[in-house]
Amino acid sequence: MYHYNYPEPALSLEQLNYHLYTRPLPSLFTRNYFIPDDIREELQRRSEIIRTAPMPGLNLPEDLQGYHSMVPLEALVGERRKFGNWSTVVYRAINGKDGVPYALRRMENYRVPHVTAFAAIETWNKIRHPSIVSVKEAFTTHAFGDNSLVVVYDYYPNAQTLYDMYVKPKAPSFVNGRLQQQSQQIPERTLWSFIVQIASAIKAVHDRGMPVRVVDPTKILVTDKNRQARQVRLGSCGILDALTWEAPADMLPIFQMEDLARFGAIIVTLCCQNVAASHANNLAKALDTLGRTYSNDVKKVIVWLYGKPGPHKTIGNFLDLIGSKVLVEMDEAQTSVDRLQAELMSELENARLVRLLSKMGFINERPEFAREPRWSETGDRYIIKLFRDYVFHQVDENGNPVVNLTHVLTCLNKLDAGTDERIMLISRDEQSCLVVSYKDIKGFIDAAFRSVLLVESWDSLLNDYTA
Secondary structure, three states, X not given: OOEOOOOOXXXXXXXXOHHHOOOOOOOOXXXXXXXXXXXXXXXXXXXXXXXXXXXXXXXXXXXXXXXXXXXXXXXXXXXXXXXXXXXXXXXXXXXXXXXXXXXXXXXXXXXXXXXXXXHHHHHHHOOOOOOEOOEEEEEEEOOOOOOEEEEEEEOOOOOEEHHHHHHOOOOOEEEOOEEEOOOOOOOHXXXXXXXXXXXXXXXXXXXXXXXXXXXXXXXXXXXEEEOOEEEEEEOOOOHHHHHOOOOOHHHHHHHHXXXXXXHHHHHHHHHHOOHHHHOHHHXXXXXXXXXXXXXXXXXXXXXXXXXXXXXXOOHHHHHXXXXXXXXXXXXXXXXXXXXXXXHHHHHHHHHHHXXXXXXXXXXXXXOOEOOXXXXXXXXXHHXXXXXXXXXXXXXXXXXXXXXOHHHHHHHHHHHHHOOOOEEEEEOOOOOOEEEEEHHHHHHHHHHHXXXXXXXXXXXXXXXXXXX
């Protein structure tokens, strides 16, 4: 609440809480009272995944350097993921200090030879970028019965790797009664979105004088639906730096060139849905194959990334090469922000109505209040009760309940705004009726709720005094 700044001789107007009365943006967005079903379902799936419990009998540590409730995110038996020569497993665990879930990647049977190996993890911890999974910390442990290195990352529930989503063969499915292989071809617009996001992440790392070293489809996560494409983030960063902590400084340019080469290999792999297609011996055939589906611009960037190293070959020059695609990605990012803000405004309306319903809940049908058994059945409180019936307890001509959410939201919005519109309230025995305005009812609710607060505060003071 705040007052207007210009002078008013007779009275001082007080402006409404404008954020409680938002209007939809003048665009194609559809006005909703609640979050759209697809967004709500996705958020609910993430919430459920965060709270899943581990299967019994896994014999996982109950506490791991302050992390508890561990759940494996990968198979503990059978085919295991490799990181160099070491087997690795990813767990989800809750941090006991902040209660937030994190992803813990454990390198099995690895003994850290020197404390200097953790310096790279500390450097990665300072990097914050929307296309990089943030590194939190690293530590060693014997809790699994061996020497293990554990690196902690931000956790994104329901995320998948690029490999699992677009490259790994999918089981055939029935389409129109026939068993057909599932198509995994990536639309070109989605492919360019991936290219721009990954290039932006690589540039953020290279600008800090570091290599990424994990530009691999099995380590890049697809975390969110992002406009027409999806949000991707580089994962498992910092581990190779810790494992090869003795690498000389003059290897930095070589590692950065390897990042660009692996970047090109990812693009070929995604286009052909085959890891073998990215091998140098198969490149010519792969370019011919993807040229039938994708534009010549895709082939140009692949050839550039596979080209010979040189002073001109930097991630900055690559972004200059795809500048028009970056602009398209930026435009769609702005559109996404507008859409999310529109959804947020509709949720603000929900919070406003919940506060109003809570007030009514504290007042209606309240027994034995202020030493008056019929407090909520007399005076202004009786009108509030009749209004509750008018909003929620209407029936049709056959006496059946009318469940009309539009009627409920319309009435509550008018009540919260305190309009002068009048309505007729009829008693339950249909022997009397009252004509009142929404403005009057709002005043009755505020007065009754203040009396509840005053009595509660007074009783609390008496209890404190007598104690």
